[in-house]
Amino acid sequence: MSAKLARRDHRAAWLFLLPVTAVILLVAVWPLARTFYFSFTNAYLDDPSAYSIVGFDNFIEVVTDHSWWIAVKNTLVFTVISVAIETVLGLAIALLLNSAIPGRGLARAAILVPWAIPVVVATKMWEWMLNDQFGVINKILSGLGLVDHGIAWTASSSLIMGVVIFVDVWMTTPFMVLLILAGLQLISPEIFEAAEVDGIPAWKRFWSITLPMLRPAIGVAVLFRVLDALRMFDLAYVLAASNENVMTVSIYARDRLISFQELGVGSAASTWVFLLVALVAIIIIGVLRLDRATGA
Template identity: 85%
Template sequence: MSAKLARREHRTAWLFLTPLVVVMLMVAVWPLGRTFFFSFTDAYLDDPTVYGMVGISNFLEVINDPAWWSAVRNTLTFAVISVAIETLLGLGIALLLNEAIPGRGLLRAAILVPWAIPVVVATKIWEWMLNDQFGVFNRILISLGLIDHGIAWTASSSLIMGVVIFIDVWMTTPFMVLLILAGLQTIPGEMMEAAEVDGIPAWKRFWSITLPLLKPAIGVAVLFRSLDAIRMFDLAYVLAASNQNVMTVSIYARDRLISFQELGVGSAASTWVFLLVALVAIILIGALRLDRSAGE
């Protein structure tokens, strides 16, 4: 009777999972499979039904293109710096919001506002604020005597990457705050109170108790943000279009696919992007598992 019940539960589970599997096949596996197929062809976007098989030549063309490696360098630079800053800021703000301070509920709601604004809208707002002619940012700096004329923040090749990182940090730090704050809520208050009664300094309580217990939450937050940063497209594209100084791998793939109409090469570039994201995911997940094993 128990075996029959187990089989029935197994069938019921698959019955509920079937819609999810179908949707995943439609929105993920099928498009990914077609992209992978076209990456071996010389198809063009204007008529994708006419093509010939070219083997791995598209993949070789992409990795032999200096613009691709420039995009890889820009992407990794953006991802490493922005995620590091967001993690540190997210940890600090989460620790502050976890304390019993006046207006804590209002602050928790307000901190999510930048994250809730659509990326395109937020990017355009900052573009206007950073305008060298009428931007409020330049006017404030001029009024403080820090500069004597407006700076073209988004037009300068040496400043544009910093601007992109700054806007991304402003928008996505709340995401890190949210996940780290959730991790703080799981730490038993009795443990911290006992450590405080024993006279352990605040910095040592943080380093020896809070931070080790927060590692899983911080690890998950860094994983999600890193994968999101590696495939970043909208912020850099809206702010600077195809500017070589902030071109990411996703923008490179888009240009080959849409601007140049090269369905085959663009699909190969998209496949390289997928492999890059998968590699980063494997490395980070492996690091999380290694840290968990060491902790056990």
């Protein structure tokens, strides 16, 4: 009887999974397969039906393009710096919101505001605020006597990457706060109370208790943010279009596909982006599993 019930549950599970599987195949696997196929052709976007197979020529063209490696460098710099800052800030803010402070509920709601604003809207908002002529940031700096004239934040090749990272940190730190705060709330308060009774100082409680128990939550948060940062497109593109100083691998693929109408080369670049993200995901997941195994 139990075996019959198990088979029935197995069939029911597959029936529930079939719609989800069909949707994934339709919106993810099929476009990915088409992109992978066109990456081996010399097709152009204006007439995708007229093409021939060129093998790995498109992949070679991408990796021998100087602009591609500039995009890779920009993407990695953006990812490492922004995710590191967001993780540190997210941890600090989560610890603050987890403590018994006045107005904690209001602060938790307010911290979500930057994350709730659409990326394009937030980017344009910061672009206006950073304008060298009428931007409020330059007005404040001039009023404080820190600058003599307005700074062209988004037009300066040496400042634009910092601006992109700053805006991303402002928008995405709340995401890290939410995930880390959820992990904090799973830790039993009795553990901290016992450690405090034993006379363990606050910094040691954080280093020896809080941080080790938060590692799974922090690891998941970092995984999601790294994968998202590696695919970053809208923030840099809205702020600086195809500026080489902040061009990411996604912007590079978009330019080859849309601006140059090169469906084959653009698909190859998109495939390289997919492989890069997949490789980083495998590495991070492997590190998380190893950490869990050694921690166990």
